[in-house]
Amino acid sequence: MKIAIPLLGKDMSSPVNDRFGRAEIFVIFDTSTTSFEIIDNSDNKSLQQGAGTQTAEFIIKKNVNVLLANNVGPKALKVLELANVKVFRVPEGTTAEQALNLYNEGKLLLS
Amino acid sequence: MKMGSVKLPQKENKGKKNKSNFVVAFASGKGGTGKTSVVLNTARVLSKQIFVFDCDVEEPNCHIFLGNYLTEKKEVTIFNPIINKEQCTGCGECARFCEEKALVCWGSTPILFPEMCSGCKGCKLVCPTNAIIEGEREIGKIEVRQAGNIHLFSGIMNVGEESPVPIIKKLKDMIPERNISFIDAPPGSSCPVVASVLNSNYLVLVAEETPFGLSDLQLVIELAKKMEIPVGVVNNRKGLGKENISDFLKRFDIPLLLEIPYDKEIFNAYSKGKLIVDESKKYRELFENFARLLLDEVEKKAGKNDQK
Numbered sequence A: 001m002k003i004a005i006p007l008l009g010k011d012m013s014s015p016v017n018d019r020f021g022r023a024e025i026f027v028i029f030d031t032s033t034t035s036f037e038i039i040d041n042s043d044n045k046s047l048q049q050g051a052g053t054q055t056a057e058f059i060i061k062k063n064v065n066v067l068l069a070n071n072v073g074p075k076a077l078k079v080l081e082l083a084n085v086k087v088f089r090v091p092e093g094t095t096a097e098q099a100l101n102l103y104n105e106g107k108l109l110l111s
Numbered sequence B: 001m002k003m004g005s006v007k008l009p010q011k012e013n014k015g016k017k018n019k020s021n022f023v024v025a026f027a028s029g030k031g032g033t034g035k036t037s038v039v040l041n042t043a044r045v046l047s048k049q050i051f052v053f054d055c056d057v058e059e060p061n062c063h064i065f066l067g068n069y070l071t072e073k074k075e076v077t078i079f080n081p082i083i084n085k086e087q088c089t090g091c092g093e094c095a096r097f098c099e100e101k102a103l104v105c106w107g108s109t110p111i112l113f114p115e116m117c118s119g120c121k122g123c124k125l126v127c128p129t130n131a132i133i134e135g136e137r138e139i140g141k142i143e144v145r146q147a148g149n150i151h152l153f154s155g156i157m158n159v160g161e162e163s164p165v166p167i168i169k170k171l172k173d174m175i176p177e178r179n180i181s182f183i184d185a186p187p188g189s190s191c192p193v194v195a196s197v198l199n200s201n202y203l204v205l206v207a208e209e210t211p212f213g214l215s216d217l218q219l220v221i222e223l224a225k226k227m228e229i230p231v232g233v234v235n236n237r238k239g240l241g242k243e244n245i246s247d248f249l250k251r252f253d254i255p256l257l258l259e260i261p262y263d264k265e266i267f268n269a270y271s272k273g274k275l276i277v278d279e280s281k282k283y284r285e286l287f288e289n290f291a292r293l294l295l296d297e298v299e300k301k302a303g304k305n306d307q308k
């Protein structure tokens, strides 16, 4: 299973970016290999409109199953829902590592 | 150029009938400069039929000053793609093409966010399997009113639409030939302003002498320069700010066409939904002079442009 998280920095100790569509960096964590990959969303970040939906498309194409994020707009949420990506809400200021732990412990709520 | 220094005799105007077919746009760098009131007061004192297009389709307000003499109302619709699932292969060509990012596709039938679609039909053209068929979507309305010599066309954008540009374009399709038309552009200097001002023969910028006002003004001046449209400025509410607009305009070689004092009388008329030229002789004269000067400027400068 693949879990995506929008990040402010480039490693697992960076905090979650609270603006999903405008996040430059995403981490994709693969639970089967416990490895992670940093991906660059800067093309979508600067879009005048549709940043959220394009970012959603971008991570769907990476075969992500779960998104951990703080704030996902209604349109992006619709796209993710249609692609069967589960979106969980993480508290503001959480780091990627903490978010993954919270998710594993079943402490996050669906958006 | 000083206000009222150029007087254009009526006769000359009548003589060049074909030349009096032009479009003057009115814009301002920011909201709240009293642009609408300048547009309508000027339109009112012209002693001929005049067509005014309210392109501030998110918040049209010209009609407030003209009473409610609605003569026509129609829906504005644009192309809306409908995707035939049977024929769609999910190739994503349409979504890659769409500049508005209204289509999202990741391998199955794309999803459309209609409120973001500008109706350009590009997706239909690029679809390799002809899976996109032509639908229609209402994006707003156009209302037509007549009050005295003014024919007003107002665009009204539906709530929830993302872009006012399609409706501005539809509105401008209605600009008549062989007449003078005024365009009341939305505030700011973004896409809707460009769409409103595009193809005008002249641009009047309504400004105020505050530091903010002037820096916003500069943005629109630069925009007009790029669009190669000649510009003149109206200083509304003179005496409100401390900046000096004439010094500022000299730097750009732009004429100051009119200065309107900051006067309670104007404000009172405005807040009652009245035009000051209908209420006060003093201001009627001020606007008559301005209208003459403006027409003269337009003929002079727009004429130059034609010869290019």
Ligand code: SF4
Binding pocket: B079, B081, B094, B097, B098, B099, B100, B101, B102, B103, B116, B117, B118, B119, B120, B121, B122, B123, B124
């Ligand atoms: S009509 Fe144009 S804007 Fe609308 S979805 Fe198709 S390509 Fe995009």
Ligand code: SF4
Binding pocket: B083, B087, B088, B089, B090, B091, B092, B093, B094, B095, B105, B108, B109, B110, B126, B127, B128, B129, B130, B131, B132
């Ligand atoms: S271009 Fe045509 S076939 Fe390809 S995804 Fe779009 S609608 Fe489907």
